[in-house]
Amino acid sequence: MKSKTSYFNKTIFKKNITHYWPIWGIILFWNLFLLPIMIYDSSLQYRYFTNMTQAQLEQQRLNDITSLLQVYISPGLLFVFALAAVMAVFSYLYSTRTAYTFHALPVTRLQLFVTNYLSGLLFLVVPEAIGFLAGTLVSVVCGYTSINYLFTGLLFAMGVSFFFYTSTVFVAMFTGQLFAVPVLTLILNVLFVGSKFLGSAMVEILSYGVAWGFSSSRLDILSPIVYLIRETGIQFEYSDHTTVVSGFYGAKAVAGYAVAALVFLAAAYYVYKKKHVETAGSLICVPWISPIFRWGAALCGGCLFSMGFCSILGIVSNKTLFAAVFVFAVLFGAVFFFAAQMIL
Amino acid sequence: MVEVMDLVKEFDGFRALDSANMNVKKGAIYGLVGPNGAGKSTLLRHLTGVYRPNAGTVKIAGEEVYENPKVKAKFAFIPDDIFYFMQANTMEMKRFYQGIYPDFDEKMFIRLMEYFPTINPKKNIRSLSKGMQKQVAFWLAVCIRPELLILDEPVDGLDPVMRRQIWSIVMADVAERDTTVIVSSHNLRELEDVCDHVGIMHKGKVMIERSLSDLQGSVCKIQVAFQAEMPKLPEGFDVLHMSNTGRVYTLIVKGDPAEAKVQLEKMHPMLIDILPLTLEEIFIYELGGVDYEVKDILF
Numbered sequence: 001m002k003s004k005t006s007y008f009n010k011t012i013f014k015k016n017i018t019h020y021w022p023i024w025g026i027i028l029f030w031n032l033f034l035l036p037i038m039i040y041d042s043s044l045q046y047r048y049f050t051n052m053t054q055a056q057l058e059q060q061r062l063n064d065i066t067s068l069l070q071v072y073i074s075p076g077l078l079f080v081f082a083l084a085a086v087m088a089v090f091s092y093l094y095s096t097r098t099a100y101t102f103h104a105l106p107v108t109r110l111q112l113f114v115t116n117y118l119s120g121l122l123f124l125v126v127p128e129a130i131g132f133l134a135g136t137l138v139s140v141v142c143g144y145t146s147i148n149y150l151f152t153g154l155l156f157a158m159g160v161s162f163f164f165y166t167s168t169v170f171v172a173m174f175t176g177q178l179f180a181v182p183v184l185t186l187i188l189n190v191l192f193v194g195s196k197f198l199g200s201a202m203v204e205i206l207s208y209g210v211a212w213g214f215s216s217s218r219l220d221i222l223s224p225i226v227y228l229i230r231e232t233g234i235q236f237e238y239s240d241h242t243t244v245v246s247g248f249y250g251a252k253a254v255a256g257y258a259v260a261a262l263v264f265l266a267a268a269y270y271v272y273k274k275k276h277v278e279t280a281g282s283l284i285c286v287p288w289i290s291p292i293f294r295w296g297a298a299l300c301g302g303c304l305f306s307m308g309f310c311s312i313l314g315i316v317s318n319k320t321l322f323a324a325v326f327v328f329a330v331l332f333g334a335v336f337f338f339a340a341q342m343i344l
Numbered sequence: 345m346v347e348v349m350d351l352v353k354e355f356d357g358f359r360a361l362d363s364a365n366m367n368v369k370k371g372a373i374y375g376l377v378g379p380n381g382a383g384k385s386t387l388l389r390h391l392t393g394v395y396r397p398n399a400g401t402v403k404i405a406g407e408e409v410y411e412n413p414k415v416k417a418k419f420a421f422i423p424d425d426i427f428y429f430m431q432a433n434t435m436e437m438k439r440f441y442q443g444i445y446p447d448f449d450e451k452m453f454i455r456l457m458e459y460f461p462t463i464n465p466k467k468n469i470r471s472l473s474k475g476m477q478k479q480v481a482f483w484l485a486v487c488i489r490p491e492l493l494i495l496d497e498p499v500d501g502l503d504p505v506m507r508r509q510i511w512s513i514v515m516a517d518v519a520e521r522d523t524t525v526i527v528s529s530h531n532l533r534e535l536e537d538v539c540d541h542v543g544i545m546h547k548g549k550v551m552i553e554r555s556l557s558d559l560q561g562s563v564c565k566i567q568v569a570f571q572a573e574m575p576k577l578p579e580g581f582d583v584l585h586m587s588n589t590g591r592v593y594t595l596i597v598k599g600d601p602a603e604a605k606v607q608l609e610k611m612h613p614m615l616i617d618i619l620p621l622t623l624e625e626i627f628i629y630e631l632g633g634v635d636y637e638v639k640d641i642l643f
Contacts, residue, residue, distance in 0.1 A: 098427050100392075106417035
């Protein structure tokens with residue numbers, strides 16, 4: 001009889017659900033509070049509004065739902081929930097004791113990865129789905145008709161959650177320290193835009209006559225959280241002294257990031273498969289990343305602190321500023337280089 | 345049962361295992377000993393499929409261990425630093441292992457409860473003492489019904505009564521089910537009582553691997569006294585260590601004890617006595633031969 005390869009382990013899944021219930025519990029509570037409870041709460045106020053026409057009432061109710069959906073699809077909050085889920089389900093990778101225990105069990109790395117990945121993802125999407133279903137039910141009972149907005153909001157939230165969760169899992173495979181996960185994930189999420197800002201500022205200081213060149217561009221997709229905060233949401237229009245909802249924007253961006261998440265997923269599993277368990281506890285688990293981290297910290301830290309320091313000192317003269325920025329950048333760069341070396 | 349061939353493992357350029365070889369027969373109780381940093385724990389982690397070697401193979405029951413759940417289900421590993429889930433009690437850990445290991449024996453779990461009377465199975469394991477946590481680990485490990493038991497400092501932290509209890513459970517399992525046991529420990533006096541095979545590791549290699557009786561038969565302690573000074577010892581007399589108290593010389597000699605005695609008797613000593621060596625002494629004197637010895641401290 002051919003043996004069946006299993007990619008999923010029920011025992012580990014059950015362990016994740018029972019042990020990390022505060023995380024999915026908080027996310028579930030938040031989604032239930034935000035959609036069904038707040039929709040119901042909003043509906044109560046209209047009992048006393050007898051002088052509104054049906055159309056005005058419909059519009060007001062739509063505004064209520066979409067205001068709540070703005071928060072529901074907020075990339076910042078979804079990012080935080082994703083981080084919490086990743087840190088929980090993959091926490092066993094960050095201590096030698098737990099890493100050795102789990103990797104000595106009769107399960108493959110594929111089973112461990114798939115089971116833990118799915119556990120964490122369900123922590124996010126199931127509460128979102130429950131919030132949506134409960135919100136829909138309450139909306140119908142309270143006479144709201146804009147159920148399609150709720151559904152679109154759900155797709156947005158799930159797409160953004162899927163991306164943030166999967167990309168954080170990818171980052172999590174490169175480090176052996178639990179608290180490095182949120183730090184590195186946040187840095188990578190703002191790295192492109194942050195570097196652009198720093199670069200523009202340094203160029204303006206160091207190159208006489210060159211104007212400030214920092215502006216938004218399409219390449220800002222390389223800083224997902226910044227891009228999503230800026231480019232996704234619900235469009236409101238103002239007409240006849242009233243606010244009218246015109247629809248969601250950024251759907252293509254969300255879809256694009258969701259597709260990118262699939263690439264991150266495959267890459268994350270590949271890194272996990274190759275990872276040495278003995279790197280648990282190390283800041284960076286992949287050797288060739290260490291010099292990039294070291295020099296990156298030196299460059300970014302040097303530039304940032306140099307500009308900040310000069311700003312605190314109040315140096316305005318061009319010649320002095322040039323010299324000061326240059327000298328402090330080298331000094332702070334060296335400090336950051338050795339600090340990075342110490343923590344690696 | 346266990347076959348390790350030319351195992352190499354490096355950590356950041358440091359060679360922790362340097363073409364280590366190990367063979368453990370089924371049903372053997374194999375003591376893995378060595379100085380600190382010899383590579384014992386590293387070797388055990390390869391046996392449990394935790395580490396991926398740089399070179400070489402690790403096989404249990406003829407199959408490679410790494411990423412092989414079928415093989416991993418055949419052994420239980422008790423490390424020196426045991427992990428339990430936060431807020432977990434013994435019952436919860438039992439349910440977890442029951443779900444993970446296909447051969448987990450629930451009846452055995454209930455039967456063994458009487459051997460661990462001080463442990464409340466519904467109490468948080470992390471609130472138990474270190475010794476009691478270790479008892480829980482043994483309790484669960486035996487219930488997995490492993491073909492191979494891998495123990496790293498197994499009785500460290502246990503009181504003498506519990507040490508005997510644990511060893512008796514292990515030995516009973518060995519006798520009943522022909523379980524193979526690999527034990528790594530610095531407590532050589534205890535290992536001597538339970539092991540039938542010994543592997544001595546040093547600097548990433550298994551230097552000596554023999555049955556305990558062969559090992560004890562290949563090195564002996566001879567006390568000899570001469571009328572005058574100690575005469576020149578015969579050629580080929582492999583002396584690992586020599587000390588004296590007055591005219592009584594104590595020699596640690598490698599080779600057949602009977603033959604050594606015959607050679608010494610030709611030198612007409614006043615007295616000659618062959619004394620058995622403990623495993624601890626064998627360990628000290630064998631490693632003294634490779635430059636790992638007790639050094640006299642002079643203040």
